[in-house]
Every structure is written in C-alpha cells, then in structure tokens.
Amino acid sequence: MNIVVLIKQVPEIALIKVDEAANKVELPQGPGTVNPLDEYAVEEGLRLKEKTGGKCVVVSVGNERTESALRNCMALGVDEAYLMCDEAFDGSDQQAIGKILAAGLKKLGEYDIILGGKQSIDSDAAQVPSAVAANLDLPQALFVKKIEEIGDGKAVVNRTTEDGYDVVELKLPAVISVVKEINEPRLPSLKGKMAAKKKAITKWSAADLGLDGDGIGAGSATKTIKVTPPPPRPKGEFIEGETPEEIADKLFDKLRSDQVI
Numbered sequence: 196m197n198i199v200v201l202i203k204q205v206p207e208i209a210l211i212k213v214d215e216a217a218n219k220v221e222l223p224q225g226p227g228t229v230n231p232l233d234e235y236a237v238e239e240g241l242r243l244k245e246k247t248g249g250k251c252v253v254v255s256v257g258n259e260r261t262e263s264a265l266r267n268c269m270a271l272g273v274d275e276a277y278l279m280c281d282e283a284f285d286g287s288d289q290q291a292i293g294k295i296l297a298a299g300l301k302k303l304g305e306y307d308i309i310l311g312g313k314q315s316i317d318s319d320a321a322q323v324p325s326a327v328a329a330n331l332d333l334p335q336a337l338f339v340k341k342i343e344e345i346g347d348g349k350a351v352v353n354r355t356t357e358d359g360y361d362v363v364e365l366k367l368p369a370v371i372s373v374v375k376e377i378n379e380p381r382l383p384s385l386k387g388k389m390a391a392k393k394k395a396i397t398k399w400s401a402a403d404l405g406l407d408g409d410g411i412g413a414g415s416a417t418k419t420i421k422v423t424p425p426p427p428r429p430k431g432e433f434i435e436g437e438t439p440e441e442i443a444d445k446l447f448d449k450l451r452s453d454q455v456i
C-alpha cells in the first residue's frame with residue numbers, strides 16, 4: 196500500500212506575534228517543528244506500511260525551513276519526502292494549499308491513502324485535507340480516531356463526532372485526517388536520525404507542478420481583511436482557606452456562581 200502523509204511545519208507558537216499596524220502575523224524564524232497532530236498521521240502511515248508493505252512518503256508545501264520537519268519524519272522511518280516550495284505560493288489560503296498539494300500528489304502518481312492531521316496549531320482551519328480531497332475528487336473522512344480495516348480497495352474508519360463516532364466505509368484511494376486518540380507516535384532512533392540527514396528531499400516548484408497563478412498565492416479566493424491579537428487572558432484568582440476542604444468549598448461556590456457548573 197502506498198501511503199502519503201501531509202505534514203505542515205509550524206513555528207514555535209509562543210513566539211508568534213501579531214503586528215496590528217501592518218495587519219499581519221509575524222512568524223518567528225528558526226526550523227520550527229512538525230505540526231503535532233501530523234505526528235499521529237505519520238505514525239499511522241508507518242503502522243499501515245508495516246502491516247501492508249509498500250511505502251510511506253511525506254509531502255509538504257513550505258519553504259527551506261520545512262526541510263528539518265521532513266527530515267524528522269524520515270528519521271522515524273518515512274521512505275521519501277517531497278517539498279513544494281515557490282515564491283508563487285506566498286499568500287496561499289487553505290484552498291490554494293489544497294490545490295498545490297493535489298498537484299504534487301498527481302505528479303507523485305501512486306497513492307492508496309492520504310493521511311493528514313486534524314488541524315494545524317497555527318492557522319488552525321482544519322480545511323486542507325478536505326481541499327486536497329476536493330481537488331483530487333476523492334472520498335474523505337475527517338477526525339478519524341481508528342482505522343478498523345484497510346485493504347481490497349476500501350477502508351473502514353471511526354470518525355469522531357461531538358457525541359461519539361460514526362463508522363464509515365470509504366473507497367480507496369481516500370483522504371483521512373486523524374485525531375490524537377488514533378495512536379501513540381514513536382520517537383526517532385539515533386540511527387534513524389543519522390540516516391535521515393543523508394536522505395534527499397525532492398523539491399517541486401510551481402512550474403514543475405504545472406501551476407500558474409490561478410487559484411494559488413495572490414490568486415487565492417480569500418483575502419485576510421484584518422488581523423488582531425487575542426484579548427489578554429483575565430487575571431487568575433487565588434482561593435485561600437485554612438484547610439483543603441474549605442478551599443474546595445469556596446472553589447465549588449465560585450464555580451457555581453460563575454455558572455461553570
């Protein structure tokens with residue numbers, strides 16, 4: 196089975212700043228890290244590869260800094276990494292990123308399942324896997340917490356809902372986004388890290404993917420009108436008392452008066 200995992204390199208969240216005057220988000224420099232939920236997608240990809248054979252590759256739309264995130268995945272056992280990188284991609288919204296990834300997947304050619312994380316921890320839209328599925332006209336299941344069965348051209352998955360989960364059967368190839376209940380990601384070995392340093396990363400530009408500006412970069416369908424920082428967190432409150440029981444009683448009263456419980 197040929198497995199593709201969509202991974203996003205995300206910056207250190209605590210260092211992100213909002214420049215209201217310039218109406219933009221200032222992202223910190225530095226290598227950043229693999230989007231945490233994508234680590235679960237990579238783990239699931241590796242487990243599927245170990246179960247069914249074939250190969251597991253990672254693809255990303257990013258820049259030179261994304262290379263370290265891709266190498267981290269190869270250190271875990273991913274076979275190949277593909278980076279889609281071009282100035283023409285600057286300003287791409289989620290639909291545009293979906294279009295670029297879909298073009299990369301078409302060029303890759305061989306895939307039975309495309310895995311991604313539920314959402315990123317920076318832009319947080321939870322849209323990219325759907326956008327990829329739409330561009331490739333593939334079935335999709337989002338927020339999957341278990342792949343029950345896979346093979347013979349179909350997959351049966353548990354898709355998380357607000358009050359439980361649905362059991363969904365999909366024809367393969369299909370796109371699946373995962374939640375962290377799905378597995379426990381492995382850590383890289385030293386040998387894996389050393390081997391990943393020597394592995395090549397395939398890079399594709401807009402021209403390599405046959406993309407002009409239509410629907411990507413500055414040609415994205417959405418525009419950011421205004422960027423504002425979140426409101427400051429309200430100050431915390433210490434609840435004091437002579438005994439743990441008294442503190443617990445006061446806390447209970449406070450939570451009830453604030454209608455938290």
Ligand SMILES: Cc1cc2nc3c(=O)[nH]c(=O)nc-3n(C[C@H](O)[C@H](O)[C@H](O)COP(=O)(O)OP(=O)(O)OC[C@H]3O[C@@H](n4cnc5c(N)ncnc54)[C@H](O)[C@@H]3O)c2cc1C
Binds near residue numbers: 318
């Ligand atoms: C108008 C507009 C302009 C923007 N301009 C820029 C810009 O100039 N520079 C910039 O850095 N960002 C820009 N962004 C943000 C950029 O569109 C998002 O970071 C990107 O689309 C991913 O969206 P997300 O983080 O919400 O991912 P989600 O949809 O929350 O991600 C879900 C999953 O999709 C996969 N995924 C997401 N992104 C990628 C990726 N890049 N490669 C591979 N897999 C991925 C991962 O598996 C991830 O877990 C812009 C957004 C808008 C709306």
